[in-house]
Amino acid sequence: MAMFKKILYPTDFSDVAQEAIKYIDQLRDGARQWVFILHAIDSRVLDLLIYNPIISMEIEKNLREDAQSSMDSLRVHFEETGFEVETSIEVGIPASVILRTEEAEDVSIIAMGSHGKSNVREMILGSVSEEVIHSSRKPVLIVKRPSR
Ligand code: ATP
Ligand code: MN
Numbered sequence: 001m002a003m004f005k006k007i008l009y010p011t012d013f014s015d016v017a018q019e020a021i022k023y024i025d026q027l028r029d030g031a032r033q034w035v036f037i038l039h040a041i042d043s044r045v046l047d048l049l050i051y052n053p054i055i056s057m058e059i060e061k062n063l064r065e066d067a068q069s070s071m072d073s074l075r076v077h078f079e080e081t082g083f084e085v086e087t088s089i090e091v092g093i094p095a096s097v098i099l100r101t102e103e104a105e106d107v108s109i110i111a112m113g114s115h116g117k118s119n120v121r122e123m124i125l126g127s128v129s130e131e132v133i134h135s136s137r138k139p140v141l142i143v144k145r146p147s148r
Helices: 015-026 043-047 053-081 094-104 127-135
Strands: 006-010 034-042 084-092 109-113 140-143
Touching: 006 015, 006 094, 015 053, 015 109, 015 140, 034 043, 034 053, 034 094, 043 053, 043 084, 053 084, 084 094, 094 109, 094 127, 109 127, 127 140
Parallel strands: 006 034, 006 109, 034 084, 109 140
Antiparallel strands: none
């Protein structure tokens, strides 16, 4: 029986989120296990373009295609490690999308980066990881940014 049967890996494809991968690999314990890779396309960014719905739709389409190709490589990686893989790309507020998926998929643990694309040096945590730690009912593995 796997200790962490289903690992939720929310990613913005940043270097810090990428850093979580090697720790997820180490959670592999030989039993059947899933990694659920999740990317949220931030709806607040799309809403900024509300005055031009055509452009907004075009941008969403591009973001989705980029996310899909990054997801495809992540899937290959985790399958090679021996995990079963599920993926999802959703439009919404990232922390809400992550917390909703945590509930809906009844995951065992969430593994994510301490920071993401913004990666402001002075911040102890990014806003997404902070909100997830605050509201998640499941254990959260926070992987720190790579030292440079
Ligand atoms: P902020 O977004 O508050 O300016 P930041 O970008 O440095 O700060 P977060 O966005 O909180 O930091 O990122 C922390 C982690 O949250 C990332 O490493 C990633 O695991 C996850 N994450 C962030 N954004 C998304 C997203 N859009 N979809 C899925 N996971 C995300
Ligand atoms: Mn961010």
